[in-house]
Structure formats: C-alpha cells, structure tokens
Amino acid sequence: MTKPFDSSHLPDVFRGSEARKAGLITASQLRGSSVRRLFQDVYTRADVEVTHELRCRGAALLAPPEAVLTGRSAATVQGVELARPLDPVEMVVPEKYRFGPIDGIKIRRTEIKPEESGPWNGIRIARRTRIALDLLLRLSPRKSGWVRRLRTGVPDLDQFMRAQKLHDLHLNGEFYGRRNRGIRLARHALRLSDPRAESPPESDVRVVLAAAGIAATPQFEVISRTGHFVARLDLGDEEYKVAIEYDGRWHNTPEQRAHDRKRRRRAEAEGWRFVIVTAEDLATDFQGIVEAVWRARRGAVSPLTVPRPGQEGVRMARV
Template sequence: MVKKIVLNPRLNDVFRGSAAVAAGFVTKAQLQGPRFRRLFQDVYVRSDVKVTHALRCRGATLRVPPEAVLTGRSAATVHGVKLAKPYDPVEFVVPETSRFGPVAGMRIRRTNIKPGESKPWANARMARPIRIALDLIFRHTPRLRGTVRRLRTAVPDLDMFLRRKKIKIDKLKVECRHRRNWGVRLGRIALEFVDTKAESHPESELRVVMQCGGLRPTTQLNVHENGEFIGRLDLAIEGKKTAVEYDGRVHETAAQQLRDKKRRQRLAKAGWKFVIVRAEDLASDYRTILKRIQLAGARA
C-alpha cells in the first residue's frame, strides 16, 4: 500500500528530501516519482505547486550556509519587482572566506558583506533594499564586455527596483563612493543613467542606448498643442520633435495598435516624427537604432 503524502505539513512547501526520508514522511522512490518536483539537489516541492522564482529562492535557502545572503534579481523578485524568471539562477552573496559552491541552479558570488546589510529570511538571509540595489550593479560578470552592454543590463534593473522601493539615488551614490567592489566604477556611471519614470525594462534599455549615443531623451513626455493634451511619448528628443518608442508584445493586439495609430497621428500633425523600436531591434547592433533616430531628427 502506497503511503499518502499528508503526514507532515512541511511537505506542502519546499523541503529537504533526505530529511523527509529520514523522518519517514516519504520514501526515496516516492521522491523520484510524479508526486514531487526537484528544485535543487535534495530540495523538493510537491509537483502540483506552481514553481515561481520566489519559491525556488526559499528552496535554495535549504542548501546554502546560514551566512549566505539572497540578493540581486532574486531578492528584488521576492520584494515584488519581477526581475527574475522562475528558473533563473538564484543569486546569493557569501563572505569572501566561504568555500560554499558552486551549486547547480544558483549563482554564488564572494564579496564583503556588512552586518547591517541583510536580515534573516527563510533559512538564510535576505539583503536589505540598499544592498539589493548595489548588487544589481555588481552582479554583472566580466563576460559582459564593454560599458554599453553592462549599462544596458544594470540600469534597467535599477530603474525598475528603485521605482518600486523608493530608494534615494544620493544614498546609493554615497555607498558607491566608498566601495571597492568589482564593478563599482560601472555602478557610479549607472547611477547617473537611472530614471525611475521608465515604465518597462526594454524602455529603460532603449533610453540607455540613446544616452550612450550622446542623445538626451526626455522620459514620458506629455505633449500639448494649443493648450490641449494630445499624447504622451515614451522617449522624446524635444528639440528635434523626434519620438522614440518601444513596441513590445502588448502593442501587438488589434485594440492597442488602433490606439497607437490614433495617438501617433495626432502627434504627427503637431510635427512629431516617430522611430519605433522592437525587440529584434534591441537585440541587434544598437548603432543602427541611433542612426534611425538621427535620420528622423534630420527630417524633422
């Protein structure tokens, strides 16, 4: 007769497989069957539980040493700023003296951690908001060659997190000024690019591309004609009357396309030129986007 998996309430959440087997709540064969899903080595959850990044973060704390600190995109996602997808690596920082890692499904970084920069969470620790913001900068590896590429990743993360958590930029700048972490120079530059008015990650990335190309766009510009509001622009080069907008999946619906068309027609009558950027454009050479914007400005 197969034992029912209802003996221990802890099995309704993430749990260590070895501990559950030792306590007699489940057998090794049951762990390998369809009732459970493995999140990490020796960490499981019932197969009917929806896997989110926050769930995997909790599961990961069952494997890390108690001094490990959840941070970066993982901690931001737990805070409600969804920067990590469900199966993205769970990000931790550990003291430089720690010998923990590597672990499949986790991203472990060794660095200095001040005592007040984290608090207890689940079975480990969670970075406080200031430290999360810093680690969103410091998390980038040397594989991301070039300042532009790093800024295109770091700044949108910061935009989204700071927009939600209301952290003062000046405080972050002071923190960066006194740090010696790898990537701190990039951090100081990134903080000069931050704009919490950005409404999406790709929009932030597009703004960074423009700024790195020497342009200074205005974010979320409300346009009025003869005292009447006629539309809002994602990014605008006001002197050239050039609007630059990112059209993601939400713009693919017929209703949204109709709204976009009407709004852009009103703005075009007022002299605005549009450059529409899509995901495939951002994925290609960013200099192509800059050329399109410059050409539109010349026509204006």
C-alpha cells in the same frame, strides 16, 4: 498493487536527507513522481507550483546563515518579478565564508555589511538599496562588453526603483565609497537609471541611445503651444523634437494601433518626428535605431515614422 505514495504530509520545500531521517519518505520515493528535485538534496511536492520564491526558500535550506539573498532573486521575493521561476537563485556571502558551487545557485563572495540585510528563512535577505547595487554587480564583466551589461542592468534597476519608489539620492550612499569589483560600471548604470521608465524595453532603448550620445527623457509629456497636454511619449528628445517609441506585442491590436496613430498625429502637429522601434530592431539592429534617430534629428525624412536605409515601408513603418 502498490498504493501510490501520498506526499501531502511533506512541506512544500524540504531537504531529502532530513525527511528520510525523520521517516517521512524513503530513498525510492524521493526518486518517484510524487516529488520534484529543486537542488541537490532539496525537493518540493509534485503538486506545488515551482516559483522563483519557492526555489529561493529551497536554496536557503542549503546555505549558511551568513548567506544573503540578493539581486534579481531578492527583488522577486519582494514583489518585483525580475527573475523567472528557473533562473539561478542569487546570493552573496561575506568573503571569509565558503559556500558552493551548487547547480542552480549563483554565489558571489564579496563584502556585505551586517546592516545591509535582514533575517529571512534561516538566512538573510538584502535590504532594498543593497538589492539595487547587486542588480548591477551581478553582471560579469568577462562575459560581455559594457554596453551589453548596461542593457541588462539598467532595465532591472529602473523597474526595481520604480516599484520601490527609489531615486538616485537614496542609492548614492550605497554606490559610492566602495571598491567592489564592477562598481565603476554600477555607478555609470545608476547615472543612466530613471524610475519613470514603464517597461524594460523602453529602458533598453534609452541605454542604446545614451551609448551613442543621445539623451532622451522617459515618459515625456508634449505640451501644445497654448499650454495644453497633447501626448505622452515613451522617450522624448526635447531639443530636436524626436520621439522614440517601443512598439511591443500589445501595440498589435487594431484598437491600440488606432490609439497610437491619433496620439502620434497630435504630437506631429506640434512639430515632433517619430522613430518606432520593434522588438526585432532592439534585438538585432541597435545601430539602426541610433541611425534612425540621428536622421530624424536632421529632419531628413517625413514625420511619424523613420524608415531605415533599405527598409522603407517595412518594419519601421508599423504604427
């Protein structure tokens, strides 16, 4: 009976060709169940959890030293988890270098200055202001319209800015004075960004509204006529006293629903009207969200929730 291959002596990520040359593993063992392939010629042990950070280190084994880890990948390595484990590893290389294509690694050839990155695992990793820029330059203009790209890029930028305690004054120097492909859209996204946003869906709703000419402030605090704190809103349209709130799955517990109802009633007593947005609304009916907010601005419906035409008492009535 053949003894099972013990892979414990192998690193958690390694080049298959180099491990074979060193006599640590054979070609048949590389095809076995003791190891898992991450990229062509890059493997991990089967007992190791595959995270995005692990895959970034694996990609670094293939990349030239001039390659720079950036975008969602660099953000995730730095603790802002924007990339899922199996998302493509994002890198840029200076225009004069050739690297790729490689399945599982997204490579852009673009200008990047030496001071915009530092050393990391044999390659380089972008500094935080460059990561912020690449979160937006990574979006291909050929694949979708500008609103769709903003709906992807602004939530990423909001979360990264919030975690890294950045604001637009930190980033203006990175976003202006450049001619990178996609820079105009990136600047527009920067103007829309706001690190006060507490979740990507809240940022997404804000972009949808901004595209329709509706400005809303994240985490807006309602203060009573007597100067006391009343409630904090996901998004507040102060001029028209319209609150726009995203109800995700965490709002579905009886306790959270009761809390939301009391909080919204207090704001309603101060003259605020509510539009409640669900995940389904955001995914399939962004025009309906805009219409509901315009109706609430006109004061044409009762407070607390704004049902859509043909949807009275259904989705939008959930609180």
